[in-house]
Amino acid sequence: MLGGQALGLPKMGLGLVRASDLFGWTIECDGVDDYVSGTAASAFFTGNQARTVGVWFTFPDGKDGATYSIPINLTDGTNAAFALEFYTIVDTPPACGVAAVLNTSDAIAAKRPNIAGLNAWTAWNLIVFEYDGLGSAFGNFWFSANGNTLQAATAANGTIPNPLLDCTTVEMSRIGANRYGPHKCLTQVWAYNGAWTSAEIAAYYNGGYADVRSFKAAPILYYRLLPGYGQTSTAEAGPDLQLGSSANVDTNDPTWTAVPYRRIGAGGVS
Numbered sequence: 001m002l003g004g005q006a007l008g009l010p011k012m013g014l015g016l017v018r019a020s021d022l023f024g025w026t027i028e029c030d031g032v033d034d035y036v037s038g039t040a041a042s043a044f045f046t047g048n049q050a051r052t053v054g055v056w057f058t059f060p061d062g063k064d065g066a067t068y069s070i071p072i073n074l075t076d077g078t079n080a081a082f083a084l085e086f087y088t089i090v091d092t093p094p095a096c097g098v099a100a101v102l103n104t105s106d107a108i109a110a111k112r113p114n115i116a117g118l119n120a121w122t123a124w125n126l127i128v129f130e131y132d133g134l135g136s137a138f139g140n141f142w143f144s145a146n147g148n149t150l151q152a153a154t155a156a157n158g159t160i161p162n163p164l165l166d167c168t169t170v171e172m173s174r175i176g177a178n179r180y181g182p183h184k185c186l187t188q189v190w191a192y193n194g195a196w197t198s199a200e201i202a203a204y205y206n207g208g209y210a211d212v213r214s215f216k217a218a219p220i221l222y223y224r225l226l227p228g229y230g231q232t233s234t235a236e237a238g239p240d241l242q243l244g245s246s247a248n249v250d251t252n253d254p255t256w257t258a259v260p261y262r263r264i265g266a267g268g269v270s
Contacts (some may be wrong), residue, residue, distance in 0.1 A: 035037065044239070045165060123268055
């Protein structure tokens with residue numbers, strides 16, 4: 001937990017935030033032990049079919065040489081069926097990846113494409129993963145390098161059949177008990193049944209939508225990360241999220257940080 005925000009008070013320096021401007025909030029995770037999680041009574045992904053998952057994120061400290069950043073982990077409650085990770089590897093070009101991880105053994109089978117131009121880690125960036133549901137290949141994903149250019153990933157390795165099958169639990173900023181870092185902020189997390197086309201992903205990113213549902217209805221998971229205080233973040237779709245390891249304030253709680261914006265898209269928030 002980062003200091004000064006345990007009670008959910010917005011950080012100083014944001015200026016006057018009008019209710020009409022405030023669409024969502026950010027959770028800020030310290031990269032040490034902060035996370036949020038929620039478990040549904042029944043699976044929110046069922047059967048082997050196409051899926052699309054998107055996350056907006058920023059690294060406030062920039063690229064710090066950490067190997068992993070884990071924005072979202074979708075599991076069956078025991079094993080990680082799918083985890084969306086960002087690889088900030090400092091050799092070669094910085095790489096961005098998607099990994100499937102067994103929580104019990106921390107084993108990794110990953111798709112790790114190299115993407116040029118990952119310099120503006122402090123900008124708001126989008127990553128979208130699209131899976132065709134065929135079970136024979138990992139899938140494809142797109143990344144907004146430097147906060148203003150959407151590009152497809154290339155040079156991948158790894159194959160994970162059926163990565164989005166029968167998931168019941170959502171975790172953000174953690175996989176298992178020992179992978180949290182680095183320091184990050186997240187907002188606007190969503191997932192849909194069906195594989196978005198590259199044209200749809202580009203249209204969403206460049207359109208600057210405050211609400212992803214204005215672009216495409218009926219998400220399976222959707223988090224605006226509201227209300228911006230307390231121990232629970234209410235889901236627009238999917239299970240509600242609990243901050244930290246308990247219903248009480250503890251060291252595993254992320255910080256609530258206000259993000260006053262009318263739109264989020266190419267170039268970040270505005």
